[in-house]
Amino acid sequence: MSFEPLGENRFIVPIGPQHPALKEPGHFEFVVDGEIVTGASVRLGYVHRGIEKGAEDRTWIQNLYLMERICGICSHIHATAFVQGVEKLAGVEAPPRARAIREVFAELERIHSHMLWLGVAAHEGGFDALFMYSWRDREVVMDMLEMLSGNRVHYSANLIGGVKYDLNPEMMDKIRDGLNYLEERLAHYLDVVNHDETFIGRTRGIGTMTREQAQLLGAVGPTARASNFAFDVRVDAPYAAYAEFPVEMVVAQEGDLHARFVVRILETMESIRVLRRIFDNLPESELVTRVPRRIPAGETISRVEAPRGELFYFIASSGGEKPERVKVRTPSLCNWGTVITLAVGHKLADMPMILAGIDPCFSCNDRLVMVKRNHQDPQVWTWADLRNYGIEYYR
Amino acid sequence: MGLEVSKPWQQALDKIRTWARVNSPWAIHFNSGSCNGCDIEILATLTPRYDVERFGIKLQGSPRHADVLICTGPVSLQAKDRLLRIYWQMPEPKFVIAVGSCGLSGGVFHGCYNIVKGIDEVLPVDVFVPGCPPRPEAIIYGVAVLLEALKSGKRPERTMTVELPAGFEKPQAEVRQ
Numbered sequence A: 001m002s003f004e005p006l007g008e009n010r011f012i013v014p015i016g017p018q019h020p021a022l023k024e025p026g027h028f029e030f031v032v033d034g035e036i037v038t039g040a041s042v043r044l045g046y047v048h049r050g051i052e053k054g055a056e057d058r059t060w061i062q063n064l065y066l067m068e069r070i071c072g073i074c075s076h077i078h079a080t081a082f083v084q085g086v087e088k089l090a091g092v093e094a095p096p097r098a099r100a101i102r103e104v105f106a107e108l109e110r111i112h113s114h115m116l117w118l119g120v121a122a123h124e125g126g127f128d129a130l131f132m133y134s135w136r137d138r139e140v141v142m143d144m145l146e147m148l149s150g151n152r153v154h155y156s157a158n159l160i161g162g163v164k165y166d167l168n169p170e171m172m173d174k175i176r177d178g179l180n181y182l183e184e185r186l187a188h189y190l191d192v193v194n195h196d197e198t199f200i201g202r203t204r205g206i207g208t209m210t211r212e213q214a215q216l217l218g219a220v221g222p223t224a225r226a227s228n229f230a231f232d233v234r235v236d237a238p239y240a241a242y243a244e245f246p247v248e249m250v251v252a253q254e255g256d257l258h259a260r261f262v263v264r265i266l267e268t269m270e271s272i273r274v275l276r277r278i279f280d281n282l283p284e285s286e287l288v289t290r291v292p293r294r295i296p297a298g299e300t301i302s303r304v305e306a307p308r309g310e311l312f313y314f315i316a317s318s319g320g321e322k323p324e325r326v327k328v329r330t331p332s333l334c335n336w337g338t339v340i341t342l343a344v345g346h347k348l349a350d351m352p353m354i355l356a357g358i359d360p361c362f363s364c365n366d367r368l369v370m371v372k373r374n375h376q377d378p379q380v381w382t383w384a385d386l387r388n389y390g391i392e393y394y395r
Numbered sequence B: 001m002g003l004e005v006s007k008p009w010q011q012a013l014d015k016i017r018t019w020a021r022v023n024s025p026w027a028i029h030f031n032s033g034s035c036n037g038c039d040i041e042i043l044a045t046l047t048p049r050y051d052v053e054r055f056g057i058k059l060q061g062s063p064r065h066a067d068v069l070i071c072t073g074p075v076s077l078q079a080k081d082r083l084l085r086i087y088w089q090m091p092e093p094k095f096v097i098a099v100g101s102c103g104l105s106g107g108v109f110h111g112c113y114n115i116v117k118g119i120d121e122v123l124p125v126d127v128f129v130p131g132c133p134p135r136p137e138a139i140i141y142g143v144a145v146l147l148e149a150l151k152s153g154k155r156p157e158r159t160m161t162v163e164l165p166a167g168f169e170k171p172q173a174e175v176r177q
């Protein structure tokens, strides 16, 4: 995504990397003609830490915790994708109860992530009351997660071969109560989103993306589903316990910002429904199976549906205690292309909401991509090479 | 600090300044490479459950208005320059709170090739808040500790020299404390 050479009468509005609205650093440049945006570009990379390379230096167990910390919002789902891959390599399967509990955490996480997004997106549009309300209600989910795992953000529920935490009937009752409350609140938010005049004025017909565009630009997750592009890993390729406790896919036709709000709220309600179903029929079994310490050599892929879309892991093992390669493809990065395209033709004032519409999250999409260099061996970078490169590059 | 004790009005003025600062510190938040777990907890402190605004703490957009820099993450090499820029843009006196294990030592990312391992390698940090991520209560406590220290007139000693980011000119007239 490069910056085009400038013509005579163009004006560039730079935003970031430190900016008041988003909580993470990213740099945007909008080319404007009066009020109207005629071009946009994004520069990422401020939170590139070198996790994929770092993973090669840690054992399988240590990596579990590293992968979790790729993102604070989707932490459980990253770990799930990783352990599923490792379990596949080791040829074991987590017991049914463990898989159901993984789904419980994943859906709770989706609720917390979507409510967080609802608040942030509303804040970008200037609806601070909605921001405060949705974050207040989000605390209910945070309490549930804390009750289950003892931590609010990084729950670390996964182990290779199972999960750490069990559910007991009292916990389930408490969570059910919380879910009832949340469902009521979400119905209210849906009402606000659908009927509030100002809200509709700012979202309907803004940033519209057709199904073809979504496909072409590689959009994933709720962003794509709001454009009538029905694709959800939970439905298309069930993992964890999604085969026993399926979810219904939520799609919308319009493809505008409004549709993205509606899809995410409805998805949250669907999560609540599936959670209730799991609690009613939680299978009985142990929580972990034995897994060898050395993972057999091989390669595998693992796909899961993160709150923001399809999350993809490629894991290669050479039979040792450490992985040989872990490659992560995260949904936010796939969705960036849509923002750059959709921005064109809209008012500058709509930019924050269009940006927020894809639920952007930077911590997982800052990579090092090497296209050309003057080293001899084009394939292999040693640790020292990378480190030096990093230091030189950013000097 | 350049306190001129002989002038009583100067002292009175300083008192008023400290009073204002302690009662309503404005903070700026910067993510220097964190996993955003800490950032959502910082945001959570602003929302109704914790609501730090009732203590007068306000999150501010511009570094030029801020007293306190709340910083998260292990400082990636690319964010370092920005972090320094923000630090230099803040008016004196300024304070830094490092939130999260990453900000303390690099945390889980310790040993990754693109980080400098902790905020205190780059900036003089006044308060460290440990945890991965720290609870919102812990973050509020961190701010309270800082305010307590300010109130009693104690200021941490600054021995560290902070690098100037490339292309940045040192502010000429340092505002006196």
Ligand code: SF4
Pocket: A069, A072, A153, B034, B035, B036, B037, B038, B039, B072, B073, B099, B100, B101, B102, B103, B107, B108, B131, B132, B133, B134
């Ligand atoms: S301390 Fe933990 S939660 Fe905070 S940024 Fe680092 S990894 Fe994320």
